Amino acid sequence: MTLSRKPLKGMRELTPARKRVEDYIIKRLRDAGLAYGFEEYETPVLEPLELFQAKSGNELAVKQSYNFTDKGGRKLIMRPELTPSVARMVAALGELIYPVRWMSFPVCYRYERPQRGRVREFMQFNLDILGVSGLQAELDVFLVLRRIMNSLGAAPGQYSIRYSSRRLASEILGSCGMTEEEMAGAFALIDKKDKIKPDEWEELVRKTIRDERNAETIMEFASCGDPDAPWLCEAAGGTEAYTEIVKFSGMLKDAGITEARFDASVVRGLDYYTGIVFEVMDTGGENRRAICGGGRYDNLVGMFGGQKVTGVGFGLGLLTLELFLKTYDLVPDGISGKHPADIFLAVYSDEERDFAVNLAEKLRDTGVSVEIDISCKNLSKQFKIAGRKLIGYSAVIGPAEVASGRITLKNMTSGTQTECEVSEISRILMDKNLEGESD
Amino acid sequence: MTLSRKPLKGMRELTPARKRVEDYIIKRLRDAGLAYGFEEYETPVLEPLELFQAKSGNELAVKQSYNFTDKGGRKLIMRPELTPSVARMVAALGELIYPVRWMSFPVCYRYERPQRGRVREFMQFNLDILGVSGLQAELDVFLVLRRIMNSLGAAPGQYSIRYSSRRLASEILGSCGMTEEEMAGAFALIDKKDKIKPDEWEELVRKTIRDERNAETIMEFASCGDPDAPWLCEAAGGTEAYTEIVKFSGMLKDAGITEARFDASVVRGLDYYTGIVFEVMDTGGENRRAICGGGRYDNLVGMFGGQKVTGVGFGLGLLTLELFLKTYDLVPDGISGKHPADIFLAVYSDEERDFAVNLAEKLRDTGVSVEIDISCKNLSKQFKIAGRKLIGYSAVIGPAEVASGRITLKNMTSGTQTECEVSEISRILMDKNLEGESD
Numbered sequence: 119m120t121l122s123r124k125p126l127k128g129m130r131e132l133t134p135a136r137k138r139v140e141d142y143i144i145k146r147l148r149d150a151g152l153a154y155g156f157e158e159y160e161t162p163v164l165e166p167l168e169l170f171q172a173k174s175g176n177e178l179a180v181k182q183s184y185n186f187t188d189k190g191g192r193k194l195i196m197r198p199e200l201t202p203s204v205a206r207m208v209a210a211l212g213e214l215i216y217p218v219r220w221m222s223f224p225v226c227y228r229y230e231r232p233q234r235g236r237v238r239e240f241m242q243f244n245l246d247i248l249g250v251s252g253l254q255a256e257l258d259v260f261l262v263l264r265r266i267m268n269s270l271g272a273a274p275g276q277y278s279i280r281y282s283s284r285r286l287a288s289e290i291l292g293s294c295g296m297t298e299e300e301m302a303g304a305f306a307l308i309d310k311k312d313k314i315k316p317d318e319w320e321e322l323v324r325k326t327i328r329d330e331r332n333a334e335t336i337m338e339f340a341s342c343g344d345p346d347a348p349w350l351c352e353a354a355g356g357t358e359a360y361t362e363i364v365k366f367s368g369m370l371k372d373a374g375i376t377e378a379r380f381d382a383s384v385v386r387g388l389d390y391y392t393g394i395v396f397e398v399m400d401t402g403g404e405n406r407r408a409i410c411g412g413g414r415y416d417n418l419v420g421m422f423g424g425q426k427v428t429g430v431g432f433g434l435g436l437l438t439l440e441l442f443l444k445t446y447d448l449v450p451d452g453i454s455g456k457h458p459a460d461i462f463l464a465v466y467s468d469e470e471r472d473f474a475v476n477l478a479e480k481l482r483d484t485g486v487s488v489e490i491d492i493s494c495k496n497l498s499k500q501f502k503i504a505g506r507k508l509i510g511y512s513a514v515i516g517p518a519e520v521a522s523g524r525i526t527l528k529n530m531t532s533g534t535q536t537e538c539e540v541s542e543i544s545r546i547l548m549d550k551n552l553e554g555e556s557d
Numbered sequence: 558m559t560l561s562r563k564p565l566k567g568m569r570e571l572t573p574a575r576k577r578v579e580d581y582i583i584k585r586l587r588d589a590g591l592a593y594g595f596e597e598y599e600t601p602v603l604e605p606l607e608l609f610q611a612k613s614g615n616e617l618a619v620k621q622s623y624n625f626t627d628k629g630g631r632k633l634i635m636r637p638e639l640t641p642s643v644a645r646m647v648a649a650l651g652e653l654i655y656p657v658r659w660m661s662f663p664v665c666y667r668y669e670r671p672q673r674g675r676v677r678e679f680m681q682f683n684l685d686i687l688g689v690s691g692l693q694a695e696l697d698v699f700l701v702l703r704r705i706m707n708s709l710g711a712a713p714g715q716y717s718i719r720y721s722s723r724r725l726a727s728e729i730l731g732s733c734g735m736t737e738e739e740m741a742g743a744f745a746l747i748d749k750k751d752k753i754k755p756d757e758w759e760e761l762v763r764k765t766i767r768d769e770r771n772a773e774t775i776m777e778f779a780s781c782g783d784p785d786a787p788w789l790c791e792a793a794g795g796t797e798a799y800t801e802i803v804k805f806s807g808m809l810k811d812a813g814i815t816e817a818r819f820d821a822s823v824v825r826g827l828d829y830y831t832g833i834v835f836e837v838m839d840t841g842g843e844n845r846r847a848i849c850g851g852g853r854y855d856n857l858v859g860m861f862g863g864q865k866v867t868g869v870g871f872g873l874g875l876l877t878l879e880l881f882l883k884t885y886d887l888v889p890d891g892i893s894g895k896h897p898a899d900i901f902l903a904v905y906s907d908e909e910r911d912f913a914v915n916l917a918e919k920l921r922d923t924g925v926s927v928e929i930d931i932s933c934k935n936l937s938k939q940f941k942i943a944g945r946k947l948i949g950y951s952a953v954i955g956p957a958e959v960a961s962g963r964i965t966l967k968n969m970t971s972g973t974q975t976e977c978e979v980s981e982i983s984r985i986l987m988d989k990n991l992e993g994e995s996d
Contacts, residue, residue: 155928489594
């Protein structure tokens with residue numbers, strides 16, 4: 119039987135070259151979280167189906183997920199997102215010290231048709247603050263987002279952090295007399311606003327919402343791009359939700375987060391958000407999927423029957439972020455091709471092998487990465503391997519080197535050669551590495 | 558509805574404290590691989606069931622796995638191990654530069670009854686060399702294993718790298734006239750040798766193997782602990798497999814890998830091994846499951862219909878390794894409790910918040926990890942939070958600090974206080990960090 123060489127459609131298969139690009143991104147995400155004292159944790163890929171049915175809504179948990187019954191008759195789901203698991207974990211750990219600042223890099227699964235920026239198996243960066251009801255939590259999360267984008271070289275004009283408030287939206291739609299169900303429908307409509315053409319969207323709203331006044335309200339609200347917009351001020355001024363969004367807008371200004379802007383059309387798809395919601399978007403036209411989406415959820419932890427714990431957090435898709443970086447040419451050249459080895463040791467013959475292996479081990483003890491020849495081919499073939507792997511330096515271990523204890527370091531790019539004592543190799547290579555860019 | 562707060566049985570749920578211990582281990586595994594020029598890659602968790610049925614054998618692929626049919630009618634498996642996916646990926650990538658040195662940290666799944674060292678969702682460290690048929694590849698892999706154990710503080714007497722040869726075993730059992738099927742049965746018996754009591758094992762062999770001479774051969778072979786053992790020399794001397802194991806044994810001696818020892822009872826459970834097989838075992842009685850198992854597989858890549866590519870590699874269970882480290886008290890104190898933040902900034906009142914946020918951002922720009930208060934509670938409660946989180950330093954930002962630009966750094970362990978300029982904080986904290994242990 120000949121088996122297929124391809125992974126299943128939409129699955130994550132990363133060659134070393136692609137993995138290096140992902141690692142470049144992961145390091146900057148993790149470092150941004152660490153800068154604010156976030157701690158890393160992990161939850162399982164496999165979860166009880168009911169956890170996600172209760173938390174994420176049926177559409178995501180059942181229709182768009184990989185779910186199945188295991189050999190023990192349990193209904194399981196491969197997590198489509200992380201937040202319900204975090205809430206479950208926080209509910210279980212009674213002795214937590216709030217505010218909890220947690221981050222994680224889950225691989226998640228959705229059974230959807232793969233397209234640009236959307237696959238079936240994907241890594242997210244999740245970051246949450248739990249146990250703080252005030253807006254300082256949201257501010258900290260926005261600071262982390264800005265630091266992430268900065269550290270990846272994104273300029274303020276290339277992306278925006280768009281935010282709105284679920285509470286404000288509920289306030290305004292509720293004051294028109296909409297029921298919970300009608301509101302959910304209205305949120306779904308608002309969520310579509312930036313995904314289709316303006317006139318198509320208007321038509322869709324008018325067709326879906328029978329009550330003409332309600333349709334107008336939805337369209338007016340969704341087009342507000344400033345908390346001080348007269349329509350919004352008139353519609354919601356004086357309500358707690360409105361006061362909150364005006365206050366938050368001021369806090370963002372004070373903290374100098376110029377990348378953030380109010381946009382009432384941001385609602386985010388998940389059922390559990392209750393306050394500020396936000397997303398990071400490419401401001402250009404290339405990438406229409408949000409790089410990151412998040413918000414405040416007040417009722418998630420309490421549903422496990424313990425104390426109520428409020429939270430605010432986001433999920434950031436590494437693939438959408440990578441597409442954004444590539445659009446603006448922000449992935450540094452040479453990362454994908456960068457081989458880990460600092461030096462390649464070519465071995466002249468079996469006679470010198472023990473000496474070479476021993477030398478390699480000593481170099482590794484000092485922190486040098488050494489790839490030694492194990493092909494046992496002739497020297498010219500060994501060098502061809504080292505050259506194609508783009509390893510920076512090489513040296514031959516032959517009878518002369520064994521006898522003298524001196525070796526010749528060859529710079530594989532420039533071709534220049536440096537003769538030195540075996541004991542000097544490590545220092546020379548480390549110096550050379552410091553000259554180049556470090557990651 | 559009240560949902561369960563527990564993850565499913567046997568699943569990986571890591572609190573930050575446990576994750577820090579795992580990260581300590583992962584860093585040392587990754588660094589050991591990097592020291593030899595190994596590159597990291599990733600393959601999907603979800604794979605076609607037939608890939609594992611063909612490669613790992615039916616027992617593992619069907620009975621001990623999570624497998625199901627997806628919405629599109631595909632028969633899928635959550636990978637129980639990594640090697641078949643690596644072989645598939647290598648077969649697909651025509652342009653690889655051999656020798657390929659690859660490593661990965663897959664999370665794998667097995668539907669088995671959880672017990673000490675065995676869970677249903679687990680992380681492995683996989684490392685493979687592809688495209689080298691000579692024993693230098695095995696030697697390099699053994700060097701990596703020794704470096705891993707050394708870097709984790711394991712002493713040579715605490716573990717051993719036991720190795721044998723599938724080829725040698727096949728040679729000896731084949732020369733008795735055993736069929737392929739009988740040999741597979743014999744391997745399964747040999748694999749059980751160290752898992753039950755010696756007399757129980759002997760009884761099992763005699764009961765299972767009807768032919769008395771064959772039963773004797775199995776018992777004699779499995780008890781060989783030296784390639785020079787007279788019985789082994791007589792039974793297999795002169796065969797290629799015997800010559801190979803003697804040569805490899807010499808190479809290990811020359812390289813000074815004293816932790817390695819020949820043990821013919823090592824066969825490893827997987828169907829695809831064809832040459833040297835090995836495992837890392839705790840030499841004490843506490844941990845009976847192998848920390849790591851691996852071997853050479855000559856026919857795995859070719860089954861995808863392309864060129865034949867030989868490989869040698871291992872899978873190492875992070876959980877079994879962690880249990881080993883805990884048995885010998887090798888997880889350094891303080892790792893699990895080590896909070897990422899270098900300093901906690903307490904905020905006197907809302908008046909000083911902008912100043913504090915700004916200062917925190919500047920410190921973060923210089924590489925300092927800062928947790929700022931977002932609880933907006935009184936100072937004594939803020940300090941209580943910082944103290945319970947075990948953050949090393951703290952400072953209050955109040956009216957005096959804002960006015961003078963001088964702050965007081967407090968060492969949270971010793972209680973000593975240092976007054977300094979805002980611009981000096983970063984340097985002082987970095988110096989303090991260098992004094993402590995770094996990771």
